[in-house]
Amino acid sequence: LRTGFPEVVWGQDKTPQQIIQIIKTMRANHPVVMATRIEREVYQELRESIPDLQYYPVAKICAISSPETLPNRIGKITILTAGTADIPVAEEAAVTAELCGFQAQRLWDVGVAGIHRLLSNRHVIDEADVLIVVAGMEGALPSVVAGMADCPVIAVPTSVGYGANFSGVSPLLTMLNSCAAGIGVVNINNGFGAAILAGQILRAVQKVNPDVPVPAAIP
Amino acid sequence: LRTGFPEVVWGQDKTPQQIIQIIKTMRANHPVVMATRIEREVYQELRESIPDLQYYPVAKICAISSPETLPNRIGKITILTAGTADIPVAEEAAVTAELCGFQAQRLWDVGVAGIHRLLSNRHVIDEADVLIVVAGMEGALPSVVAGMADCPVIAVPTSVGYGANFSGVSPLLTMLNSCAAGIGVVNINNGFGAAILAGQILRAVQKVNPDVPVPAAIP
Amino acid sequence: LRTGFPEVVWGQDKTPQQIIQIIKTMRANHPVVMATRIEREVYQELRESIPDLQYYPVAKICAISSPETLPNRIGKITILTAGTADIPVAEEAAVTAELCGFQAQRLWDVGVAGIHRLLSNRHVIDEADVLIVVAGMEGALPSVVAGMADCPVIAVPTSVGYGANFSGVSPLLTMLNSCAAGIGVVNINNGFGAAILAGQILRAVQKVNPDVPVPAAIP
């Protein structure tokens, strides 16, 4: 990614030794390095070799960064979940957004089966620059939100559910078939990818209007 | 069905001659006879042999009935659709409900992508005895409705949609995975079955409380 | 659910600490609180913090309730299983029904491969107010039962089976395609949802006929 975003390691399916080596190589050239899908036990092993490695346990993300290395970008990324079981995926998105230098606004547990929860948070949707909507089970939240919002909506299906949910296929199909236009869908549980797409959207500001100050580059 | 409901012919996959013969046999013993999935051309052929056959073109239902033969049952069946393309399936439910002797209340085009349409019809949901919710595309309407209603909800997926809709599989999965409890799902496009289930629910009144007057039996 | 039914926690995918906190919050305002999909080990951990928590091991349900808090509602919910391996799902339905204040009548192991078992229990079907029929393998029991019954039938597919059963997809399809009308289907293994739908059906009595005494509200 030639975007000034963090360097990223996909941690799943890699041994701790592989991850350590890749992070060490990357940090030489990049101010922010992160790894996703890191279980706590793996983190503990990584930290022995990389003592300044931070851990975000709900997001299962490890990162090397510091206030001065983190860019300070324009725009915030608003993230919603339908249920509490969707929070880990939403946190993967939120922490990624923050490591990219954006502000992340979180609103959890506003699923459609209790529509009043969403309606009483209408202002969050109205004020959003870009929305990431995370939902498992039947995955109906992005449809309702996109109908209320007038900003881009990124829909993230999760594997939360059972039976005919098929590990996230049901909410994935729901989101692809949404009768509300203006929704982009990412892979099941792909909070990371949603945040990168949201970041790209906010960065588009600069390209569209050269008068907008360039987001602070990572030094 | 030993329920005092109409005798029913499944018209799809039958020749007009077969349908005519079955209706003629049935009408000898039953005050109300109906056939579903009847195209207009088929109806025109049937009517030549059965001049008093009525036709409901949107529902694609043919029926023999008259005010005096129709039972007058307790309770109404409220039917909602998400979009206009779902109306034929909803009408199959509504006409079936009426031929069973129930009152059918219709509310079309209140899909979740414009949630205000649903919210401004809240009283319809509040006053319902039993709800049939018909939706294609992503099929999210039953989840929202069931969260608002405190009566049984019957969800009917339709084959309206394209691409990853898979002819109604997407809304079917949505409805089976609803995080709102109290939803019973029927087959794709099965408006008829939804109405029969709704009718069975309203008939349950009599069994549960013997003081409630027995629904008028078909003579 | 604004229905006077218990508050419910979906226990799967939550840590014991999360469940404890949610139950403690809920019990402040609700006379009956229950949690589903709780393994015995989890229950033992929960009980240390909530000593009056009861456990229904076959149903895998935990609950806080007492005779005086349980409502005493009109109508009974009759629950059938095809095989013995379907009992845990059926018990999830039965215990939920009882915690909602209904009487649960159980009839196990009357699958269609030995049709005499069902026929010799005809009176159970005849006397039912509402039926929950639980079946895995090929899931044919609801079709036969719905043909015999004249009350609403809720069909629950289970994941019991192997090979081309696909963890409950085969009985799910069977139930959706039933040629007996009047069947509402819920998700695979969703005994809880079936009981809530049955409860909603029995509660419909009150709405349809205002002369029927209101089910005792939870104090």
Added chain:
Amino acid sequence: LRTGFPEVVWGQDKTPQQIIQIIKTMRANHPVVMATRIEREVYQELRESIPDLQYYPVAKICAISSPETLPNRIGKITILTAGTADIPVAEEAAVTAELCGFQAQRLWDVGVAGIHRLLSNRHVIDEADVLIVVAGMEGALPSVVAGMADCPVIAVPTSVGYGANFSGVSPLLTMLNSCAAGIGVVNINNGFGAAILAGQILRAVQKVNPDVPVPAAIP
């Protein structure tokens, strides 16, 4: 097939000219020649070249045979259908059975949603040598029949149905998952294959017990 059964042409996907040529070649060496999946219009074209070709319109089978060429075999093949829409597939089986020299006993429309129809025909099942059970929709009939019968059961799913039937996949899965043992399943709509398997079963008599007279060979 080295079995003394008819020579068979699969008519679907062949032009009339191809079918004519194959039948003419085959009849030179075989007393009975048949072709399946022949529409009436195709038959009319075939008959111009092969005047003694017979047509079985429901089964969509063409055949050349005569009483003296037909073998007279031991045993009868009993064929059941769940509904009337399954009859064409069942007739494909029945006519094939007869052209193989067996007696075919037909019992139509005894599906499980009206179990009394099956129970009042119990003697047909009791007297069967081998059963072919044809069903679409949810395809539950073979399970019930196999539980009642003590002879081999061949289950034929049909593509009759709609929605989540998936053109016969639902009854196919039902039959493969039957909890009644002793059922062999064939492809969707494969009445022909079911009859050949039934014929092979009846022919097994001879191999198992050499005292049984050899089925009359086709001269």
Added chain:
Amino acid sequence: LRTGFPEVVWGQDKTPQQIIQIIKTMRANHPVVMATRIEREVYQELRESIPDLQYYPVAKICAISSPETLPNRIGKITILTAGTADIPVAEEAAVTAELCGFQAQRLWDVGVAGIHRLLSNRHVIDEADVLIVVAGMEGALPSVVAGMADCPVIAVPTSVGYGANFSGVSPLLTMLNSCAAGIGVVNINNGFGAAILAGQILRAVQKVNPDVPVPAAIP
């Protein structure tokens, strides 16, 4: 099963205590009792309560029987496998066949990728009364065998394979689509069901020709 075949317990998904109790009840009335899908550790627990319980480790079958209780039936059941990994399923069939009183003839590892192995065993196919053909991977063996044999063929797909095998779906489809007629298919890994069907086929001898001596009834 009213067939003089063993009483059978499906062992999977049952606790040892449940299995012990069922076997003890059954043995009071039946000379042969068997349980399938029993792991060795489970067997060891069962044996403490039922000391005369035998174990067939490859078939994972437990049984109570003795030479004098086993019937001595007419006809043998010939069982083939494509590979060595298919043997456990084939042994489930073979041991079931033997506990039903039939002779089981085994021929392992004659898959189609080395067709000479099958061709050099042609006599086994020629002499068979009924064939059970067990295959995983692509499952092509039943097609080739059915083309060579003139007796009924029962095809058993196994879950042996990986990737696009989908745990046995690939060989299941192969067997259902076989262009060789006369094949009945059972569920994936269902060696037991195949043996029962084969047994039913051999028992059909008696019904078809009353001169054939009745298979020795279980005393």
Added chain:
Amino acid sequence: LRTGFPEVVWGQDKTPQQIIQIIKTMRANHPVVMATRIEREVYQELRESIPDLQYYPVAKICAISSPETLPNRIGKITILTAGTADIPVAEEAAVTAELCGFQAQRLWDVGVAGIHRLLSNRHVIDEADVLIVVAGMEGALPSVVAGMADCPVIAVPTSVGYGANFSGVSPLLTMLNSCAAGIGVVNINNGFGAAILAGQILRAVQKVNPDVPVPAAIP
């Protein structure tokens, strides 16, 4: 959509009379009205009632608009196709974009099997504000493009292909599984939805930075 975008009618599954009535109602209140999935014959019928209706035959879009009613928005939408058969879907996106007031830049036939075609158009990707990448067959183009671009990428799978393409499922899965981050996927053939999402992205400029002039509202 409260976005100043056109009012849109989904033309598929509607009769010409229905479309005419909806367009007439909409045009009373909106400067731009469009209908998608309109075949030429349908357009000809519509034009008789709405003489100023324009037709975009490749996009199969009808619209009422004029230079003065069309807004003039900031930013352009760049649209790529892999093959020529993907052009109709891409044109649905392009015309929608233009009717929303954006500039549409088209680049057709740069699929990955001839990577040089893409590489020699590198400047198009470099200069893009937001990219819509349309591809059928294996759908690999968005992965390659997203790796080259540093703006948001919207991927549109098409149903172009055959066999194991499954009417667009193959490219849909490809796009969801892309190892390039920053891709949002829409439903198969949903060029319209892609354009609306792209438009929402460009509109986000205004919200993020209030100094950017507000896109001209539709009067």
Added chain:
Amino acid sequence: LRTGFPEVVWGQDKTPQQIIQIIKTMRANHPVVMATRIEREVYQELRESIPDLQYYPVAKICAISSPETLPNRIGKITILTAGTADIPVAEEAAVTAELCGFQAQRLWDVGVAGIHRLLSNRHVIDEADVLIVVAGMEGALPSVVAGMADCPVIAVPTSVGYGANFSGVSPLLTMLNSCAAGIGVVNINNGFGAAILAGQILRAVQKVNPDVPVPAAIP
């Protein structure tokens, strides 16, 4: 393709005018131009603009070529089919092979249900340089052939079949799961792709051993 193979137009989904224009452009620079998936009626329209266009009706291929323009390459491509309905796909492969300058050897109708047909053609397999094996239904032929051959085998599933064949998915899975190693699979009905792969294999001769004379380049 920088291979000296013909220029190819995929004719499906293109209008005659589009095909004519593409062919005319291509023929300016290439000695051999071909188009696949051309129905006879389309050919007749094409021929009016391109009088020297040849047509191969079974293969549904159009081509411009002449003996002097056709290269004369080393090696032959041997093509087998399981049934007669597979011939069109096999001819697509054969004609493509010939237009690439290879010799095509055809052997039709040697499916595995009559294994003797294959065995009596053993010499064809023994003499093959590279094999293309085309099969629908259960698609078992490539497994048997690859076990007999010691050259590369390209397997082509066809959509010939019905029911659980799923338009070629069943033979596709069979071929991917073959327990015979050394098989490369192409898409359903993709005779063209199989021929190109076979041609690439024969061309590899030149690269591996520079002493082998370079295949005559197309002038």
Added chain:
Amino acid sequence: LRTGFPEVVWGQDKTPQQIIQIIKTMRANHPVVMATRIEREVYQELRESIPDLQYYPVAKICAISSPETLPNRIGKITILTAGTADIPVAEEAAVTAELCGFQAQRLWDVGVAGIHRLLSNRHVIDEADVLIVVAGMEGALPSVVAGMADCPVIAVPTSVGYGANFSGVSPLLTMLNSCAAGIGVVNINNGFGAAILAGQILRAVQKVNPDVPVPAAIP
């Protein structure tokens, strides 16, 4: 395989004792014996009985061979991976190729999301005799490579991925639908099969041109 290639044991699903016995039998007659899918713990157990057994831990292959027994064949097999997680499958291919006597050239981590990595290795593709391209996730690499290469391409999908990857189904479909011709696909994770097919392709040299020296037979 009558090809002078190693004897191979499929190690998955076999006990160490079974593998030991098969290897010991095979080594009596073959200079090179290998077993695939061998975990390290299994290898350690095997080595106690077969002390000269070598282990390739990444490929999970065990082998008995020595420089003098290994044939020295003409041609090299070039193997590419899209990502590092695909390396185990690629090593299964590479080690198999080497045990067959071919030279294996490895190029890892050149996936399409960073197309420059592939472009800067263009010479590797240009010099290849036959290519094996291994990719998980969306599996787009073979399409791009086949468009650049003019030698046969064997595509190997891996199960690397998550969510809508479906354990390798997504890259499998991608590869089957590639719009680049000349690609043969093998089963998910089947590195072994790809290497055997590549070996068969290189051996075809000899058959096509008898002047090419016969690959050294294994003595």
